[in-house]
Amino acid sequence: MNPSVDALRTTFGDAIGRAEAARDGETIAFVRPDRLTDVMRWLRDTPGQAYDYLVDVTAVEYRDRERALEVVYFLRSLERHADLRVKVELDPRGELAVDSVTPLWAGANWLEREVYDMFGVTFRGHPDLRRILMWETYAEGYPLRKDFPLRGRFSRAEQVRQALNANPEAHYSLEELSIAEAFDEVPAEMRERLRRGERGKLPFDE
Amino acid sequence: MKHVSKEISGSPNWLVTRFDHLINWARANSLWPMPFGTACCAIEFMATAASRYDFARFGMERQAFSPRQADVLICAGRLPFKLAPVIRRVYDQMPQPKWVISMGACASTGGIFDNYAMVQGIDTVVPVDVYVPGCPPRPEGLLYGVLMLHKKIKGESLALPALRDEQPLDAKGLRMPPDEIDEISEPFGNSVHQFRSS
Ligand code: SF4
Numbered sequence: 001m002n003p004s005v006d007a008l009r010t011t012f013g014d015a016i017g018r019a020e021a022a023r024d025g026e027t028i029a030f031v032r033p034d035r036l037t038d039v040m041r042w043l044r045d046t047p048g049q050a051y052d053y054l055v056d057v058t059a060v061e062y063r064d065r066e067r068a069l070e071v072v073y074f075l076r077s078l079e080r081h082a083d084l085r086v087k088v089e090l091d092p093r094g095e096l097a098v099d100s101v102t103p104l105w106a107g108a109n110w111l112e113r114e115v116y117d118m119f120g121v122t123f124r125g126h127p128d129l130r131r132i133l134m135w136e137t138y139a140e141g142y143p144l145r146k147d148f149p150l151r152g153r154f155s156r157a158e159q160v161r162q163a164l165n166a167n168p169e170a171h172y173s174l175e176e177l178s179i180a181e182a183f184d185e186v187p188a189e190m191r192e193r194l195r196r197g198e199r200g201k202l203p204f205d206e
Numbered sequence: 207m208k209h210v211s212k213e214i215s216g217s218p219n220w221l222v223t224r225f226d227h228l229i230n231w232a233r234a235n236s237l238w239p240m241p242f243g244t245a246c247c248a249i250e251f252m253a254t255a256a257s258r259y260d261f262a263r264f265g266m267e268r269q270a271f272s273p274r275q276a277d278v279l280i281c282a283g284r285l286p287f288k289l290a291p292v293i294r295r296v297y298d299q300m301p302q303p304k305w306v307i308s309m310g311a312c313a314s315t316g317g318i319f320d321n322y323a324m325v326q327g328i329d330t331v332v333p334v335d336v337y338v339p340g341c342p343p344r345p346e347g348l349l350y351g352v353l354m355l356h357k358k359i360k361g362e363s364l365a366l367p368a369l370r371d372e373q374p375l376d377a378k379g380l381r382m383p384p385d386e387i388d389e390i391s392e393p394f395g396n397s398v399h400q401f402r403s404s
Contacts, residue, residue, distance in 0.1 A: 143323070160380060163291060168292045
């Protein structure tokens with residue numbers, strides 16, 4: 001078991017839930033969602049921990065509907081050669097929301113967008129929370145959720161219609177490529193518009 | 207060419223057929239491909255273009271990476287819905303006459319990807335002339351498809367209006383009636399055993 005877990009427990013007390021060993025021997029620490037940012041900042045900035053690299057953010061939903069949906073953070077300390085997995089449990093029937101770690105690791109930006117796109121988890125405080133794999137006007141839901149039908153919710157004809165009516169340039173515009181750094185500089189009204197994902201309208205929609 | 211074909215409409219005579227023959231010979235033997243490589247099939251496409259198989263032997267020396275200088279669109283690989291408007295735009299930008307080769311099981315039918323993200327056959331998006339089966343087709347397979355396209359081109363006539371039919375999208379933004387799309391997107395083979403929902 002990774003010694004970071006004991007250090008976490010002494011620092012954060014009951015904000016740290018159970019800890020278990022994953023099959024590959026890595027340690028998984030469960031953290032209460034409301035303390036996530038504090039725990040992550042501590043793990044990143046405390047000298048003995050120094051988890052300076054966020055490898056991946058993903059989520060897991062289990063077939064057993066009683067089980068929580070987990071958001072998983074893969075941390076690595078490049079200087080100590082150590083790994084730690086942090087999990088946050090969310091109730092899939094409730095609101096799926098957790099604080100964004102983008103302020104801590106800028107690289108979390110797209111990773112969290114992917115989790116949002118595929119699982120519908122909202123990351124509070126994320127600078128640019130939009131779909132990233134599916135196009136922005138995609139209306140069928142969150143494909144990796146267990147209640148999502150394999151072939152999607154709409155008929156094939158409707159899927160083709162919506163896809164063909166999406167504007168391909170809405171996804172690959174200059175805005176898209178430069179928005180990450182420019183987000184703070186664009187006018188507030190445009191920021192709001194981008195946050196709502198107000199692009200790529202369907203021209204044939206009534 | 208337009209006025210020529212108007213004047214010579216009606217039953218083809220010797221002049222027209224010779225003229226067709228000449229034009230088609232030129233067209234078939236200088237097809238400029240627009241590669242639209244989206245997945246694993248594109249690797250076989252590259253092998254086909256490289257020295258061992260070398261489709262330059264069949265007049266495809268110049269690959270046009272701009273649709274405006276291309277004659278044949280080769281969709282090598284699966285087409286996700288997100289790319290559907292892109293391939294449609296590429297197709298629309300190609301000048302007439304133009305042809306489309308659908309390379310591989312995925313481009314032709316959706317292949318193993320009978321899921322929410324994949325177009326079930328690019329013929330629901332653009333008209334297709336030759337389907338090359340395989341997962342992926344070997345380079346010989348693609349070359350055979352190209353030769354079949356040569357054969358098709360050599361059988362065309364300038365008088366055929368279909369040659370210049372753009373097949374534009376209708377008012378709903380589709381190229382065929384919705385129930386037809388649903389029909390050709392139906393699961394088949396092993397994927398009929400996949401459930402629509404968990
Ligand atoms: S047909 Fe096979 S090789 Fe070609 S794109 Fe599909 S999975 Fe890949």
